[in-house]
Amino acid sequence: MSMLNEKVVMITGASSGIGRGAALAVAAEGARLVLADIDASAGEKVLIEVETLGSEAIFVATDVTDATQVERLVNAAVDRFGRLDCAFNNAGIEGAMSPLGDIDIGEFDQTIAVNLRGVFLCMKYQTSAMSKTGGGSIVNNSSVMGLVGAPQVAAYSASKFGVVGMTYSAALDYAEKGIRVNAVCPGGVETPMVAEILRDQPGVLENILAAVPAKRLASPKEVAQAVIWLCSDLSSFVTGSALPVDGGYTAQ
Ligand SMILES: NC(=O)c1ccc[n+]([C@@H]2O[C@H](COP(=O)([O-])OP(=O)(O)OC[C@H]3O[C@@H](n4cnc5c(N)ncnc54)[C@H](O)[C@@H]3O)[C@@H](O)[C@H]2O)c1
Structure with a gap:
C-alpha cells in the first residue's frame, strides 16, 4: 500500500x-511532488531522481525568506496539480557554531x-491553499535543539524552538x-x-554519539519515514x- 497515493506534497x-x-x-509512496530550494542546479537533479521513481513533480527555485517567492511557489503547486495536500517545511541553515557573544548579528538575523521566518511564510500560503481544498497536513522540520538547549547554537536553537511554538x-x-500541523525534531542526521x-x-x-542512546546518527530516510507518517492519513488525529526522531537523545 502506498502511504501517500496521489497526494500533492511540497x-x-x-x-x-x-x-x-x-x-x-x-x-516512493506514490505522491506527486513540489520541490523547492534556493539551490536550483542541485534541485533539478533531485527532480530527475524523483521522476525516475515515477513521481509527477515540479521544482521551483525558491528562497524561503522571500514572501513573493514563497507565494509564487504555493501558486505553482496549485496551478500544476490543482491542490496542495501536504508540506514538509525543511529548508534550514545551521549558522556558525560559537558561544552567544561571538555570534555575528547578521548571522543571527x-x-x-531562513529557519523561522521561512517556515512562517511557507505556512502562511500553504494554509491558505489547503483551506480551499478541505484540509491537509503540514510537517515542520525543527530539531532536538528546538526541545533542549545545547552550547554554541543559540541562534539555531532559538529558531528551532520558534518553529515548535509556531507549530503548536x-x-x-x-x-x-x-x-494538521506537526513538527519533527531530528537529532544528528548524516547530511552534508x-x-x-x-x-x-x-x-x-x-x-x-556519546550523548545519543542509540549510539549512531540517523539516516535522512529515517527522518523521512516519520514525515511520511505525519503527512499520511494514518496520523489523522x-x-x-x-516528534523527536533522535535515537532517545531528549528522553534522557
Ligand atoms: N542534519 C541534521 O543533523 C539535522 C538535525 C536536526 C534538524 N535538521 C534540520 O533539517 C533541515 C535540513 O537540514 P540538512 O541537514 O538536510 O541540511 P542541508 O544543508 O543538507 O540541506 C538544507 C537545504 O536547504 C536549502 N536552503 C538553505 N537556505 C534556503 C533558503 N533560504 N531557501 C530555500 N532553501 C534553502 C539548502 O540549499 C539545502 O538544499 C534543516 O532545517 C536543519 O536545521 C538537521
Whole structure:
C-alpha cells in the first residue's frame, strides 16, 4: 500500500540532505511532488531522481525568506496539480557554531530569517491553499535543539524552538479546518550539513554519539519515514505535536 497515493506534497530544502531523502521516500509512496530550494542546479537533479521513481513533480527555485517567492511557489503547486495536500517545511541553515557573544548579528538575523521566518511564510500560503481544498497536513522540520538547549547554537536553537511554538499555535488555528500541523525534531542526521561540522571540528562526532542512546546518527530516510507518517492519513488525529526522531537523545 502506498502511504501517500496521489497526494500533492511540497518539500522545501529539497536539494540536499534530509529534504532530498524525504523527496525520494515520498516519491516512493506514490505522491506527486513540489520541490523547492534556493539551490536550483542541485534541485533539478533531485527532480530527475524523483521522476525516475515515477513521481509527477515540479521544482521551483525558491528562497524561503522571500514572501513573493514563497507565494509564487504555493501558486505553482496549485496551478500544476490543482491542490496542495501536504508540506514538509525543511529548508534550514545551521549558522556558525560559537558561544552567544561571538555570534555575528547578521548571522543571527539570517538564521532566524531562513529557519523561522521561512517556515512562517511557507505556512502562511500553504494554509491558505489547503483551506480551499478541505484540509491537509503540514510537517515542520525543527530539531532536538528546538526541545533542549545545547552550547554554541543559540541562534539555531532559538529558531528551532520558534518553529515548535509556531507549530503548536498554527495547529490550534487550523484544527477545525482539517489542517494538521506537526513538527519533527531530528537529532544528528548524516547530511552534508553535519559532514561539514564534522570536517571542521574533529572529535565532535565522538562527543555527539556519546550523548545519543542509540549510539549512531540517523539516516535522512529515517527522518523521512516519520514525515511520511505525519503527512499520511494514518496520523489523522495527530496535530500540534513535536516528534523527536533522535535515537532517545531528549528522553534522557
Ligand atoms: N542534519 C541534521 O543533523 C539535522 C538535525 C536536526 C534538524 N535538521 C534540520 O533539517 C533541515 C535540513 O537540514 P540538512 O541537514 O538536510 O541540511 P542541508 O544543508 O543538507 O540541506 C538544507 C537545504 O536547504 C536549502 N536552503 C538553505 N537556505 C534556503 C533558503 N533560504 N531557501 C530555500 N532553501 C534553502 C539548502 O540549499 C539545502 O538544499 C534543516 O532545517 C536543519 O536545521 C538537521
